[in-house]
Amino acid sequence: MKHHFETEAIRTQTERSQYLEHSTPLYLTSSYVFEDAEDMRASFADQKVRNIYSRYSNPNTSEFIDKICKMEGAESGYAFASGMSAVFSTLAALLNAGDHILSCRSVFGSTQTMFKNILPKWNISTSYFKIDEIESIERLIQPNTKIIYAESPTNPAVDILDLEALGSIAKKHNLILIIDNCFATPYLQQPIQFGADLVIHSATKLIDGQGRVLGGITVGNAKLIKQVYLFSRNTGPALSPFNAWVLSKSLETLAVRLDRHCDNALKVAVFLESHNKVNLVKYPFLKSHPQHQLAKKQMKAGGSVVAFEVKGGIDAGRQFLNSIKLLSLSANLGDTRTIVTHPASTTHAKLTEEERLQTGITGGLVRISVGLEHPEDIINDLNQALAF
Numbered sequence: 001m002k003h004h005f006e007t008e009a010i011r012t013q014t015e016r017s018q019y020l021e022h023s024t025p026l027y028l029t030s031s032y033v034f035e036d037a038e039d040m041r042a043s044f045a046d047q048k049v050r051n052i053y054s055r056y057s058n059p060n061t062s063e064f065i066d067k068i069c070k071m072e073g074a075e076s077g078y079a080f081a082s083g084m085s086a087v088f089s090t091l092a093a094l095l096n097a098g099d100h101i102l103s104c105r106s107v108f109g110s111t112q113t114m115f116k117n118i119l120p121k122w123n124i125s126t127s128y129f130k131i132d133e134i135e136s137i138e139r140l141i142q143p144n145t146k147i148i149y150a151e152s153p154t155n156p157a158v159d160i161l162d163l164e165a166l167g168s169i170a171k172k173h174n175l176i177l178i179i180d181n182c183f184a185t186p187y188l189q190q191p192i193q194f195g196a197d198l199v200i201h202s203a204t205k206l207i208d209g210q211g212r213v214l215g216g217i218t219v220g221n222a223k224l225i226k227q228v229y230l231f232s233r234n235t236g237p238a239l240s241p242f243n244a245w246v247l248s249k250s251l252e253t254l255a256v257r258l259d260r261h262c263d264n265a266l267k268v269a270v271f272l273e274s275h276n277k278v279n280l281v282k283y284p285f286l287k288s289h290p291q292h293q294l295a296k297k298q299m300k301a302g303g304s305v306v307a308f309e310v311k312g313g314i315d316a317g318r319q320f321l322n323s324i325k326l327l328s329l330s331a332n333l334g335d336t337r338t339i340v341t342h343p344a345s346t347t348h349a350k351l352t353e354e355e356r357l358q359t360g361i362t363g364g365l366v367r368i369s370v371g372l373e374h375p376e377d378i379i380n381d382l383n384q385a386l387a388f
Helices: 005-011 037-044 059-072 083-094 109-122 134-140 163-172 222-235 241-251 254-273 292-298 313-323 353-358 375-385
Strands: 076-080 100-104 125-129 145-151 176-180 198-202 216-220 278-282 305-310 339-341 365-369
Touching (some): 005 254, 083 222, 125 134, 163 176, 313 365, 313 375
Antiparallel strands (some): 076 216, 198 216
C-alpha cells in the first residue's frame, strides 16, 4: 500500500533485529561475515543481494536510500560522503573522455569549478545555457553531448527552470537529465515526475536540517544508478553509517520542518521587498518572481532560501553582513538557524566578475537560508543590519 510522504519518511525502516527495537539501531561495522565458502562466493558474484562491506552498502545507508527513493519516486539510489561527491561521482560514472555536458549557467560554485577546471582534464567539455533561454538548448547540443545538468531553484540566485521542458528535450535527443534538487528537497518537488533521469541532493542541507553531518545522494533510473554504484564501489566516496543514521532520522521531520521554513521565508521575502535599501528580492512564491507561475506548477511551496540585492553593490553587501547580530554568517544552508551569505565574496569568489554576472550574482546579492527561529526575530535582525 502506498502511503503519504510523511508516513513513508517515518515508517520506512530496516528489518528489525532479534531485539525488536522500535527505532533503527546504528550498524557501525566495516564488514560482514559469511555462512560458508559458497555464501561468500555467491555474494561476491552478485548472485545474492546482501551486505558485504560498508563501502558497498550498509543497513543504515540502505534505509536512507530507500526513503529518498520513495520520496522522489526513484527506482534506485546510492549515498555519498557529501553533496559534491555525489555530483562528481555521478558525472564520472556516466561520462567518458570526449563527452560533452550541457549545463545551466546558474549552478553552485563548486559544480562550476568542476566543469571548468577538473573535468577538462579528461577532455570532458561543458557548454552553458541561461535560465531564461531554454529554447536555445537544442542549438547547443553537440554529437558528443551526453548529459543535461541543472539546478532548480538555482544556487544562489533562486531562479526556477522549466523541468518539464528540460525533460522533453532530454528525451527527444536521448540525453541524460540530471537535476540538483537540493534547495527544494523531495518534499517540495520531485523532478522525476517532470522527466529527470537522476536527482542529486546535498543531504548536508535541508535533509539533515541541523548542520550536523555531511552527506549526498543520487537517485533515479536503476540502470544509470548501477553505473554510479559500480564506479563508487571501487572509488570509495561512500556515506558513513553514522551519518546515514542521522540523515534517515532527519527525514522523519522533513515535512514538518519545511512547512515552517517556507512560512518564515515568505514572511522574510515580503519584508525585504518593501525595504528601501533593497533593489530586488527573489523568492519563488513571491508574485514578483519572474518564474512565479512555473514555481507554483513544480513546487509545493517556495523553499527556505531568499536572495536579495542590497543597494550599494559589493561594499554594501559586506557592510550588511558585518552588521548582522543574531543570524549566522556561514557557507551552509538549510539549518534550523538562519544563515546569511554574500556569494560574490565567498561561495562564488573564484569565478570572474563576468561569470558571476552570467549566473545572476551581482556585487550586492545576499543569500538568506531562513531558519526556524521566530520570524519576527529574523526580520528584526535583518532590519537593523540594513540601517546603514
